[in-house]
Amino acid sequence: MYFSLLQMSRERQSDLIRRLVWGLRPGGGLVLATVPADVEDVEVVFMGQQVRATSFATEDLVSLVSRAGLAVESKHHAMITPAHPDAVPEPHLFLYCRQKETQSTA
Template sequence: MQVGDRRDTDVRHEDQRPPAAVLFDALGHDYEKAFAHAPAHLSALEWLIERLPPAARTLDVGSGTGRPTAAALIEAGHSVLGVDISPVMIEIATRQVPEAEFRCGDIRELPLEADSFDGVCVFFSLLQMTRAEQSAVTRRLASALKPGGHLVLATVPADVEDVELVFMGQPVRATSFAERDIPGIVEAAGLTVLSGHSTSFTPHHPDAEPEPHLFLHCRREETRH
C-alpha cells in the first residue's frame, strides 16, 4: 500500500461518530450564541417552569451547552438531567451548569424509567433522526413523564426527509414533518397539545438565515387512553 492509500481500518474515529455529534462538537459555544436568546424558546421555558411542582425532576433532551434550558430550570429550583450526543456540548454544559447532571448519550438508546419526570424539554433535538425515530422517541419521552407532567417541544416544521443543507456553516442532513402533521405525532405518543406557537427566528450567526420554528406545549393526562 503506497503512502496516501487508505484502508477501511484506517478510518478516523471522528468519522465514526454520529452525524449529530460531529455537527454539535463543531458548533460548541457558537450554538449558544446563536440561539440562547430566542424569545420563543425563553417563553416556552417560562411556560414549563410555571407548571412544574416544587423541586421537580426534569429532562432536557439535546441539552447543548446547558444554556438557557438547564440553567433556567436549575435557577427555578428544579433538578435537571441533560442528555446530549455531543461530548463537546456535555463538557461545556457541565462546566457552565454544574448543579445539573449531564450524560453523553443517544436519547434513542438511553434507558428511561416510566413515570419518572415532571417536565421534559425537547428543543430542536430530533431533526437528525428519521421520521420513525422521531415518533418513537416522542413516545418514549411521553412515557417517561409522570401523569400530569408537561413537555415542551420545538422543531423546524418542514415536509422533508434526509435533506442536505448547510447549518451555521456546517453540512447537515435533516428530517422533519409538515407543521400540520406535528401535533398528530405528539398526540399519538399519548400527550395533549395544550397550545402551539409558530414563529420565525434568525440565529445570531453570519451564515444564518431565517428559520420557521414551531413550539408545542403539551401535557400527559392523568389517565392515558
C-alpha cells in the same frame, strides 16, 4: 426538546416521543421545538455546516404527539435567525404539551 429531533429519522423521532411521554409523571408537560417542514433526510446548511435533516409538517407533528399520549395545550410559530453571520430567518414551531389523562379501569 430543542432541535435534537431534526437529525433523526421519522421512525426514531416517533419512537423517542413515545418514550418521553412514557417517562413523564401523570399530567407532566413536554415542550417540543422544531423547524416545521415536510422533509426527510435532506441536506441543509445550519450555522455554516452541512447537516442532514428530517422533520414533520406542523399538522403531522401535532398528530404524532397526540397519538403518543400528549395533548397540545398551545402552539407558537416564530421566525428566528440563528446567531451566525450567514444565517437567514427560519420558521420555528414550539408545541407546549401535557400528558393526556388516562382512563382508570376500576
